[in-house]
Amino acid sequence: MKRFIKFAVLFVIALIFVSFLPLFIEQTMTRSQTSGNSGDIIHWSWKIRTFYGFLSDSKFLRPDENFAFYLFVNTVLAFLYSFIIAFFLNRIIKKFSPQK
8 A cells, every 4th residue: 555655755756747748739820921932831730748738729719629628638648757757767766775
């Protein structure tokens, strides 16, 4: 039980830490106007953001950008990154802790 509590504490700390790292995806659009009658050029791409930056720009998203899907993907990524960090930190602590 002690091992689980240690892992849970490390997971929560890692989850807080991960939210400030630029590891989350956001779809972007750049629209450029051209001269003449050729129209506009629209370029879609992906941007790597922090989780807070992704949420702060959510009010500017259009309804067809499917905010719920990207929020789900970024939340899953946050939990995955936190789990990996907590797993390796738990292994390191276990390796260097004195054995009874």
